[in-house]
Amino acid sequence: MKTKKAKFITNMVTYGVLILLFVVLTVMINNKSISRTLKGQLIPICSWIVMAISLNLVVGISGELSLGHAGFMSIGAFTGIITSGWLLNGFQMEDPTLRLLLAIVAGGLVAGFAGAVIGIPVLRLRGDYLAIVTLAFGEIIKNVMNCVYVSTEGTLLHWGFLNGNLPGTLLLNGPMGAVKVKTIATFTAGFILVMFSLVVVLNLINSRSGRAIMAARDNRIAAEAMGINITKYKMMAFVTASVLAGMAGALYGLSMATLLPTKFSFNESINVLVFVVLGGIGNIPGSIVSAAALTILPEKLRFLQNYRMLAYAIVLILVMVLGNNPLMKAMWRKLIPGRNKEQSGEEMRA
Amino acid sequence: MIFLSNLVNGISLGSIYAIIALGYTMVYGIAKMLNFAHGDVIMVGAFITLCAAQYWNLPPFLAVLVAMLVCTVLGMTIEKLAYKPLRQATSLAVLITAIGMSYLLQNTALLIWGANPKIFPSLFSLDAIRLFDGQLIIKPETLITIVANIIIMVALTLFIARTKMGKAMRCVSEDRGAAELMGINVNSTISVTFAIGSALAAIAGLLLCSSYPMLQPTTGSMPGIKAFTAAVFGGIGSIPGAMIGGVLLGIIEILGKAYVSTELGDAIVFAVLIIVLLVRPTGLLGKPIREKV
Numbered sequence: 001m002k003t004k005k006a007k008f009i010t011n012m013v014t015y016g017v018l019i020l021l022f023v024v025l026t027v028m029i030n031n032k033s034i035s036r037t038l039k040g041q042l043i044p045i046c047s048w049i050v051m052a053i054s055l056n057l058v059v060g061i062s063g064e065l066s067l068g069h070a071g072f073m074s075i076g077a078f079t080g081i082i083t084s085g086w087l088l089n090g091f092q093m094e095d096p097t098l099r100l101l102l103a104i105v106a107g108g109l110v111a112g113f114a115g116a117v118i119g120i121p122v123l124r125l126r127g128d129y130l131a132i133v134t135l136a137f138g139e140i141i142k143n144v145m146n147c148v149y150v151s152t153e154g155t156l157l158h159w160g161f162l163n164g165n166l167p168g169t170l171l172l173n174g175p176m177g178a179v180k181v182k183t184i185a186t187f188t189a190g191f192i193l194v195m196f197s198l199v200v201v202l203n204l205i206n207s208r209s210g211r212a213i214m215a216a217r218d219n220r221i222a223a224e225a226m227g228i229n230i231t232k233y234k235m236m237a238f239v240t241a242s243v244l245a246g247m248a249g250a251l252y253g254l255s256m257a258t259l260l261p262t263k264f265s266f267n268e269s270i271n272v273l274v275f276v277v278l279g280g281i282g283n284i285p286g287s288i289v290s291a292a293a294l295t296i297l298p299e300k301l302r303f304l305q306n307y308r309m310l311a312y313a314i315v316l317i318l319v320m321v322l323g324n325n326p327l328m329k330a331m332w333r334k335l336i337p338g339r340n341k342e343q344s345g346e347e348m349r350a
Numbered sequence: 351m352i353f354l355s356n357l358v359n360g361i362s363l364g365s366i367y368a369i370i371a372l373g374y375t376m377v378y379g380i381a382k383m384l385n386f387a388h389g390d391v392i393m394v395g396a397f398i399t400l401c402a403a404q405y406w407n408l409p410p411f412l413a414v415l416v417a418m419l420v421c422t423v424l425g426m427t428i429e430k431l432a433y434k435p436l437r438q439a440t441s442l443a444v445l446i447t448a449i450g451m452s453y454l455l456q457n458t459a460l461l462i463w464g465a466n467p468k469i470f471p472s473l474f475s476l477d478a479i480r481l482f483d484g485q486l487i488i489k490p491e492t493l494i495t496i497v498a499n500i501i502i503m504v505a506l507t508l509f510i511a512r513t514k515m516g517k518a519m520r521c522v523s524e525d526r527g528a529a530e531l532m533g534i535n536v537n538s539t540i541s542v543t544f545a546i547g548s549a550l551a552a553i554a555g556l557l558l559c560s561s562y563p564m565l566q567p568t569t570g571s572m573p574g575i576k577a578f579t580a581a582v583f584g585g586i587g588s589i590p591g592a593m594i595g596g597v598l599l600g601i602i603e604i605l606g607k608a609y610v611s612t613e614l615g616d617a618i619v620f621a622v623l624i625i626v627l628l629v630r631p632t633g634l635l636g637k638p639i640r641e642k643v
Contacts, residue, residue: 316449
């Protein structure tokens with residue numbers, strides 16, 4: 001068990017390192033000393049970091065395996081795109097910053113609402129059954145998004161389900177997804193969103209509610225006997241995570257010119273889960289590091305050409321197998337003194 | 351008549367799901383892990399069958415035998431290299447390893463066979479059966495799939511109930527520690543389970559690609575997810591549950607696509623799963639979870 005002071009220091013270091021990184025990257029962008037591929041990846045990296053933080057809240061802190069997290073990202077992304085397009089076409093709101101802010105808030109709210117609706121049935125189940133139902137919801141969201149058409153005409157929004165004959169300009173075109181999106185997302189907005197979700201999640205963990213959530217994870221029956229309302233606290237974690245995932249989705253959606261509903265498939269949910277597990281379950285700074293590293297890694301492996309994803313798969317398996325090898329674990333402990341007493345260190349926790 | 355034809359197609363698709371679901375459910379029952387790479391073993395099986403039939407000109411029966419052999423070896427190797435070292439690890443670590451394995455198989459297949467979809471030739475040269483004055487046409491693939499499913503079910507049920515290995519499997523799934531104390535070799539039992547599951551995956555690969563003749567490295571993933579859903583639907587860990595879950599899921603999918611909406615077919619399948627799990631939280635035939643304080 002970490003002391004309160006150690007936790008505080010870890011959190012402050014996390015904030016500090018992030019702010020420092022942001023300043024360095026902004027200077028590098030202004031100096032144009034950053035490669036174009038990395039620059040293009042900065043906003044997606046921010047949204048994947050937020051996704052990893054929010055999924056870690058569900059998987060690590062609340063202890064429920066969710067395999068459909070990309071579904072909330074999808075809802076957030078398309079809500080964000082609709083909001084932004086509607087504000088621009090219907091209300092002539094030219095200011096991109098305000099539009100982005102409203103789009104992210106709308107994405108978070110709608111995804112949070114979906115999370116509440118889905119959470120009520122899902123959180124009644126346990127273990128692998130819960131996991132499969134989240135997977136099912138993720139697939140349903142993907143499938144339904146494939147059939148939704150939205151258009152704007154003046155200040156009006158038209159909806160169509162399986163029917164694309166709508167007046168005005170189409171914002172969402174069924175299986176074709178969103179096209180000609182005005183990319184208004186910026187790296188600064190992404191950084192602010194990362195900081196926001198970090199503040200929300202770290203404060204939640206270190207609060208009375210956070211301790212209740214973790215108690216429910218560690219021993220459901222004991223927690224219930226202590227008078228903790230299990231459903232309430234599990235819902236709290238689940239809905240918070242959905243809101244953050246929706247916000248990440250809105251940011252992601254508004255950084256891409258085109259976006260297909262099939263983008264947010266089971267594979268993306270799994271990818272985020274990989275970030276969380278490799279970063280350390282329940283370890284928020286670890287999630288940030290692994291989400292950033294694993295988004296950049298496939299790009300850096302481009303020189304391997306066709307062997308790129310093969311190499312990624314092998315790295316993934318090796319890290320899991322070697323990381324759980326008792327001999328290797330003992331070696332880590334010797335290399336990093338004090339690690340067996342205190343579970344700290346982010347990068348090393350693979 | 352159209353309804354009857356849809357129903358037969360549904361049972362046929364469901365039979366494929368059932369055979370795949372068996373692999374998931376057996377592995378889950380014994381090793382307590384979700385083997386996400388199972389869907390990709392199907393794909394490998396289908397590719398091997400295709401190669402054996404096209405390049406070596408083997409008859410379909412022999413081709414699928416070759417595929418079963420390759421898949422059995424593949425399944426056992428995967429278990430030895432990736433899952434066995436993680437017996438004591440958390441279930442999430444095993445899950446991620448299985449996902450890594452799935453990526454590995456898909457990308458290896460991509461390198462060997464390329465990304466372009468291959469047309470799977472019709473390997474069964476039988477005539478379609480015409481019933482009711484030709485109003486109901488049953489394709490040979492459909493019939494063979496259903497028959498194969500019934501044979502596999504009977505054989506597997508007998509194997510689990512009557513043989514010594516089957517008994518060992520039941521013991522290991524009941525209580526691994528106690529089974530070990532009784533002198534059962536847990537490692538070899540798990541190995542045999544993976545071998546059977548992978549051999550069945552090869553058969554499923556042939557049947558799947560005979561009915562839906564497009565083969566590419568990602569072919570296995572969606573049927574894999576649906577079969578996994580079917581296994582949960584019937585109660586994961588239960589063999590008759592996998593059978594019932596698979597067939598029901600196939601019927602729901604085909605009827606949903608035919609009568610409700612083609613685009614929403616998958617959504618209907620998953621919605622039914624959610625409703626079933628809400629009424630029966632451990633699936634149709636699953637054992638209720640006992641809670642001890």
